[in-house]
Amino acid sequence: MADSAEPSVPAASGGAASSVPDRLLSVATRLFAERGFERTSVQELVDAAGVTKGAMYHYFTSKDDLLFAIYERVLAMQMRRLTEFADAEGPLGERLRAAAADVVHTTVDNLDDTLIFFRSLHMLSPDRQNEVRKERRKYHERFRSMIEEGQREGLFRDDVPADIVVTQYFGAVHHLGMWYNADGELTGAALGAHYADLLLTSLRPK
Amino acid sequence: MADSAEPSVPAASGGAASSVPDRLLSVATRLFAERGFERTSVQELVDAAGVTKGAMYHYFTSKDDLLFAIYERVLAMQMRRLTEFADAEGPLGERLRAAAADVVHTTVDNLDDTLIFFRSLHMLSPDRQNEVRKERRKYHERFRSMIEEGQREGLFRDDVPADIVVTQYFGAVHHLGMWYNADGELTGAALGAHYADLLLTSLRPK
Amino acid sequence: MADSAEPSVPAASGGAASSVPDRLLSVATRLFAERGFERTSVQELVDAAGVTKGAMYHYFTSKDDLLFAIYERVLAMQMRRLTEFADAEGPLGERLRAAAADVVHTTVDNLDDTLIFFRSLHMLSPDRQNEVRKERRKYHERFRSMIEEGQREGLFRDDVPADIVVTQYFGAVHHLGMWYNADGELTGAALGAHYADLLLTSLRPK
Amino acid sequence: MADSAEPSVPAASGGAASSVPDRLLSVATRLFAERGFERTSVQELVDAAGVTKGAMYHYFTSKDDLLFAIYERVLAMQMRRLTEFADAEGPLGERLRAAAADVVHTTVDNLDDTLIFFRSLHMLSPDRQNEVRKERRKYHERFRSMIEEGQREGLFRDDVPADIVVTQYFGAVHHLGMWYNADGELTGAALGAHYADLLLTSLRPK
DNA sequence: AATGAATGAGCGTTCATTCAT
DNA sequence: TATGAATGAACGCTCATTCAT
Structure with missing residues (x-):
């Protein structure tokens, strides 16, 4: 942060x-x-x-409750940031690039949250797991809608389902907690720029 | 499987x-x-x-030992398969595509292993965690060397570090355990083809 | 009250x-x-x-204090009612019958109190347990004195100690909290009449 | 014992x-x-x-389980003893007297069990409470059937329901744990004889 | 090669009570 | 009169591991 x-x-x-x-x-x-x-x-x-x-x-009320509070905080923050970028002014490609780069940057700035998020989901009560998954889905859908918009406009290739693109991208982002080292030379901003660029490139029409 | x-x-x-x-x-x-x-x-x-x-x-000797045995089995299998594809005959692009698709397919066929792999790494003793990370690194290096080879030959763009490409790709692959549902319509083979295609596309020279 | x-x-x-x-x-x-x-x-x-x-x-001053207040309320009420019946006008047999029937009726009307009384006595501080037991003894003694009076007068058999008769009778009464169901057909008044009748019958000289 | x-x-x-x-x-x-x-x-x-x-x-499996084991032991013992007396040879009145005296005697010999039985029933799981109550009912029914038999034969008065007689008698017996002191002069045998005599007397036809 | 009774340290949680306000 | 955050000791229970057989 x-x-x-x-x-x-x-x-x-x-x-x-x-x-x-x-x-x-x-x-x-x-x-x-x-x-x-x-x-x-x-x-x-x-x-x-x-x-x-x-x-x-x-x-x-419980240790589980404390864990869930962490999830709620992360979910709220991520959704808020995505919404800001997605709803901003400017061309779609640039908005997608900015959002994609930002989620990497933010993830790297809150690595602890990310690590917990995916490692400990199964420790929550089933009900709370469902609640987290529901929120995640909404988040993914907002991101996906940008890609689908680009596909309809001919800006992005449409021979790969938007859903698969999103899943692949966020898989990579969520996995950052497993290897990213804040002590290294690679900044969150630089990594975000690269990841976003790879995403945009992979979406170029053939 | x-x-x-x-x-x-x-x-x-x-x-x-x-x-x-x-x-x-x-x-x-x-x-x-x-x-x-x-x-x-x-x-x-x-x-x-x-x-x-x-x-x-x-x-x-311990519960930890049982966990480590699972890691050893997975690591050995993945390395063996990667080596087979990387050392095969044929053009580099096709070998990379095949290896990239196969790791998705294999991961989907062994989802339990993948889930354990990333969720429970921190439960191993520090020594064993290091051993696992060392093996993973060798695995990533073999994959990265294919990309670097393509960059030197001008087959792939070289304005993004190969290491970042690899990390992004495997991040997505390793995260499959968190969401892939074997009961859905999406087969491991189809998903592998899409992921590999996105990878190859993102590497096209600009 | x-x-x-x-x-x-x-x-x-x-x-x-x-x-x-x-x-x-x-x-x-x-x-x-x-x-x-x-x-x-x-x-x-x-x-x-x-x-x-x-x-x-x-x-x-404490949770124990609250419990003791319940005991005090019950003890005071029971003693007052017994005194009313015992000190009333009329033949001894009828007074005993009325008192015996009333304690059943009253107990059934205050089942919660009775249940607590015998189930939770050991949760009071030792001092307060003694105080409760002392009050109970006074209560039993007043009842016993009626029986002894009848034995002296030849109204009741005297080959069984009055104390044992009292203990048996109140044992049955106090146990009501364990099984009496207010939703059933048996009213407190009817049950009191039966219990009192069994008591009087068991006291008839042989 | x-x-x-x-x-x-x-x-x-x-x-x-x-x-x-x-x-x-x-x-x-x-x-x-x-x-x-x-x-x-x-x-x-x-x-x-x-x-x-x-x-x-x-x-x-739990502290509750230990408590239940005590209940099972008591229930089995009481039922076995009652059955022995009820099924013995001899006139009904004598069998009832012997059984009634024995349950007092046995109760006094196992006062700890009796105290626990009625004081701690509500600490058992609801399922186990039901199981205990079911067993108690069977026990009471065996005893009641003797009284009903006597009523049909004209041996006992029938203007009071057998059920009420049984409930009163066992109420008194179960309550022994609250006051009986093994250190006193009153032996279990003597007390049993008195209680049984009061019971038989209260059942004499008018 | 295999058993399962026993260990003992540690776990998440509860709760009557206190006290500054 | 009344609040409710905070205490701290105790609670029932779990569990990886050991070891005599």
């Missing part, structure tokens, strides 16, 4: 100034990403956040 | 005829994929495999 | 009009009977009564 | 010689009676029995 223009996502700090739920959320994000949801005990969590178990269970 | 030409991957059956370690391995693959490594107890495992705990600990 | 003749058994309502302590008492009686003292959390209690924890702890 | 002819009910000892489940059962009976089911922690239980938690959960 360091260089992002987005102020509303709290930096994952353990700052003593923030509220108890906020502290728990940011500490949980860090620990769940570091060692996994199941390997993180509630005791470690509250110790790291500097609160007691009782305080945690005052705000979250 | 059913319709594949590859006979060496054991069908994930619980067949009473197979050996104890084989039964454990195939049952573990199914259960770890269904409910996750941590949510699967050793007791459930041995019950499902129809053996006792003592028998399991006779063949595997 | 305090000084009234028959309507003194409070309807177990959660009526918004009553005072906070009254509401807590009637809700506690219902919940302790329904799920047991230990299975009822203070949070559930105050939620059901529509007050906050702070309010409850303002009126009752 | 000390002086009883019944050998199959294990003395509630903590004897080191008995098996782990037996030790747990007898210790649980003692502790549940002493301080109540909810006030007895699993840790206290296993410490008192000299085993570990793991061992307990190897034999009993």
